[in-house]
Amino acid sequence: MTLTASAATKSRTNIARTRPAPRRHVLDLDDYTRSEIEEVLDNAEAMSEVLNRDIKKVPTLRGKSVLTLFVEASTRTRVSFEQAGKILSADVINLSGNGTSMEKGESLYNTALTLQAMRADVIVIRHPHAGAPYLLARHLDAAIVNAGDGAHAHPTQALLDLYTIRRRFGRIEGLKAVIVGDINYSRVARSNMWGLTKMGAEVVLCAPPTLLPVDFNRERLRTEDHPFASITVETDLERALEGADIVMALRLQRERQEAGHLPSLREYSQRYGINARRLEAAKPDALVMHPGPMNEGVEIDPEVAHGVRSVIEEQVTNGVSVRMAVLTALAAPRRRSEDGE
Amino acid sequence: MRHTAGIAPVLIRGGRVVDPSQGIDGVADVLLEDGLVSAVGGNLPADAGVRALDANGMIVCPGFVDVHCHLREPGFEYKETIATGTRAAARGGFTTVCAMPNTNPPLDSRAAIEFVLDRASAEGAVRVLPIGNVTAGGKGDELAEMAELAEAGAIGFSDDGMPVSDSNLMRQALSYSSALGLPIINHCEVHELSKGGSINEGWVSNRLGVKGVPGSAEDVMVARDIALAELTGGRLHVAHVSTVQSLEHVARAKDRGLNVTCEVTPHHLTLTDEAVMGMTAEGSRYAPLTRQAYDPNAKVNPPLRSPSAVEALIGGLKDGTIDFIATDHAPHNAIDKMTTVDEAAFGISVLETALGSLMSLAHSGDVGLPLLIEKLTSAPAQFLGRELGTLRPGAPADVVVFNPGLEWTVDTAEFASKGKNTPLEGATLRGRVVATVFGGKVVYGGVE
Secondary structure: OOHHHHHHHHHHHHHHHHOOOOOOOEOOOOOOOHHHHHHHHHHHHHHHHHHOOOOOOOOOOOOOEEEEEEOOOOOHHHHHHHHHHHHOOOEEEEEEOOOOOOOOOOOHHHHHHHHHHOOOOEEEEEEOOOOHHHHHHHHOOOEEEEEEEOOOEOHHHHHHHHHHHHHHHOOOOOOEEEEEOOHHHOHHHHHHHHHHHHOOOEEEEEOOHHHOOHHHHOHHHOOOOOOOOOOEEOOOHHHHHOOOOEEEEOOOOOHHHHOOOOOOHHHHHHHHOEOHHHHOOOOOOOEEEOOOOOOEOOOEOHHHHOOOOEOHHHHHHHHHHHHHHHHHHHHOOOOHHHHOO | OOOOOOOOOEEEEEEEEEEOOOOEEEEEEEEEEOOEEEEEEOOOOOOOOOEEEEOOOOEEEEOEEEEEEOOOOOOOOOOOOHHHHHHHHHHHOEEEEEEOOOOOOOOOOHHHHHHHHHHHHHHOOOEEEEOEOOEHHHOOOOEOOHHHHHHHOOOOEOOOOOOOOOHHHHHHHHHHHHOOOOOEEEOOOOHHHHOOOOEEOOHHHHHHOOOEEOOHHHHHHHHHHHHHHHHHOOOEEEOOOOOHHHHHHHHHHHHOOOOEEEEEOHHHHHOOHHHHHOOOOOOOOOOOOOOOOOOHHHOOOOOOOOHHHHHHHHHHHHHOOOOEEOOOEOOOOHHHHOOOOOOOOOOEOOOOOHHHHHHHHHHOOOOOHHHHHHHHOHHHHHHHOOOOOOOOOOOEOOEEEEEEEEEEEOOHHHOOOOOOOOOOOOOEEEEEEEEEEEOOEEEEEOOO
């Protein structure tokens, strides 16, 4: 090693001490610090300014390629990423499960190797199986963004939810958020549990016990050091909603009823559907959120979904800003000073 | 049978000989002649023509007996063959392996059993004893021809991988086989409770968003099978126990004098479901996930359980509730494993890491070395009712020599097994086989 090289190494080490290493992937919110989440939300704020311009284009990701690989159906998330990438001038290529070689039985691993050969800078993946983005992150050089993996995580959805909450209330800390519905199967709920607790919100889960993860069914499984020790469970919706600032409804998959988790959608809707009467227990300015797509009349009453408290459409708009912030953080060329070179 | 004439005598000198079948534990020499154990004692003379192995500082014990492994042949030769599986066994110190019948075709006919025995005698590095199916085709609808399978050489009956779900059929199987004196080895799993699940149900499955399998899926069937063993007077062996309640059921059955035994695997004794989150030795189970999370190689059936279950299994091994250790060696090809946890095949390639894993229990003081060796030798031999797992003069010259303190790093590229599927890849283990002698021949290693 020459003297110059070791000096460079030294200066890089110093920078690493003052700034955490830049994030390589967005797989879930479990590895985000509160300040990193705040940084994303701040950057999203700046991005929303671009989004509201007449000419929605900035050169931030010019020459970078963003590949969206959606092995499970999605409209809003894929389009949201695509729009975010295009506004940032990235080349966006969309692959879906239909019509790709995955349909012909090619394994995820082999598809991944093909994508590697294409030198994508960022791969945005949605997959029906939990952990698929981790498989890509293990084997590929590209930055991986998890756009929803099975029942595991949907980190950009949670970030856009946090962003929407902060925009409305100016803060997240101390707010009471009630997540209602199919929690055990919900990647949105799981990522929001990390995001909301890290930001200091009070989180209450509300669902019939058959739709709750076992940790939340049996209190003894949650010891003091459990990351979700502060989260409470309330199976009665009206009690759960008392004093709520945020009501997050989750999509109820019809398969849950078929699998015997519920007697009927009717009974579920009667006990756990969000309607105007139940919302009276919440704070007067409480927000109603839903990650979409909604089963109106099942988990949420149409009157509420499109009512004054609903921020459901705003969530969609905010999704683009948040994803612009996420893609920029992963793929924007770093300034020399940041890399310490 | 294997020809033994012309095998040079082998003298294993100066090792610590541990043979629980005779209560031997001390420094001694072991002399093997004509494929049989000829003597164990101090300062045995090394006559001309004797091949001498220096075992100073080593443990010398009977070759390990594995009552439960998957050799995949016939039908799944891309995962393992009798040749590669038995070489893996030799590398792991096993001189007898019992092959599970979930092959293609399954071992539900005399022809299939004979095929395995023929192939083993032609290409096997160690002894292979086949297990026949309980039901025809392993389909769970009607009984296999168990008497004929026994005649052909089956040492017991199992539809492993699949439980015998139909309670009446299980009753008939236990009853019918009681006349043969052979066990029904059941893989206890209630499918209605385990369906779609890949890993243990609990914090880890919740954390990963992967569908879990509750311990009850096992407990319920263990309880049922014990009730049926009592009803029929049949001989029941519970494969790979993994839960606290299973152990409680088996312990009660033993107290009542029922003919019930059970086994445990090295991985259920040494790993928890945290292995699926990726092996970070110092990491907390609540730490953020890394790219190593969702390790498909830690997906096994029954699933790796919680730390408290592991503790209970170690207790069960010590108090005798668990009769012996069996590997459930389940080799797979990379294409069965290089995918998501949901999609990956169940199973771990165990034969070559079993001793190193288990020795962690001896090093930590959790299980004494003689007991550990007993559970790998005389205890499974007793289950088989054969003169194996012993260094008694006249017994087959099956011996393993291992270095109890040798540290080594698991590198699956070195495996003899075709199955590289282990969550222990890259892990450091302490304790490694130095030489394996089968029927008087050195089939692995051998420091002169």
